[in-house]
Amino acid sequence: MTQDTSQHETGLGTLEPGTRQRAQLPTRIADIAWTALWVLVAAWAVWASVGAVRGTTAWAYGAAAWVLLAVALTMRVLVVRRRTRT
Numbered sequence: 001m002t003q004d005t006s007q008h009e010t011g012l013g014t015l016e017p018g019t020r021q022r023a024q025l026p027t028r029i030a031d032i033a034w035t036a037l038w039v040l041v042a043a044w045a046v047w048a049s050v051g052a053v054r055g056t057t058a059w060a061y062g063a064a065a066w067v068l069l070a071v072a073l074t075m076r077v078l079v080v081r082r083r084t085r086t
Contacts, residue, residue, distance in 0.1 A: 027083070034076050041069045 016022060045065035051057030 030079075034072070034079070038069070038072050038076065041065060041072055045069050 045062065045068075048057050048062035048065045052059045052062045
């Protein structure tokens, strides 16, 4: 028995103007960028906090990192909520 793969195409398809994938592209890129930003700031916050506990970094760096992490997470939640309303 052979399987007919022509009916079960996989992948994103073409990214030509007017296609569904092309319309979703800016949203996907924004999601990737927000995730990268959040991960980077989270790693910085943890690193700065560990450094502050060890005495090698000032507490201000850790505090600034946690504030930026909270701001980034809040903005991300607001963007997702606005996207689902429209």
